[in-house]
Amino acid sequence: MSAGDISLAASTAGSDVIEVVYHSRTHGNVDATVSSGHFALWFPGDELINASSHGVDVEVTYRDGSTNTSRLAL
Template sequence: MSAGDISLVAGTAGAEVVAVAYRSTTHGEVHATVNGGHFALWFPGDELRDGATEGVQLEATFRDGSTATAVLTLT
């Protein structure tokens, strides 16, 4: 991109997931858009450049208020 790098994570969240968040070392907590069983989050920079090898830790919040952490490998 001519304006610089962007970090992006998108995928299937499931019907019970109401929120997905990533703790960025540069931008703090980044919240994804969650809709129709999918999620997408993005922020400026190349912080996720090693996501394919190291994975990315995300926190999901479910309809009942419970949370779970998952490490996703970006491909």
């Protein structure tokens, strides 16, 4: 990791999505900002460097309280 590296994921989310959490090896749980059908999360480091080829798992919470693990292709 070099100074200034940042991991970032952003995309659309259904209107029933209220929370998106990435379980980082380095930083623990990273809570995304979720608003108006979109989400974004970011944290220091290059942990998501291979996410474009391998994807990344996030935990999604829905308005009804249910959760699901989804694989994002970045």
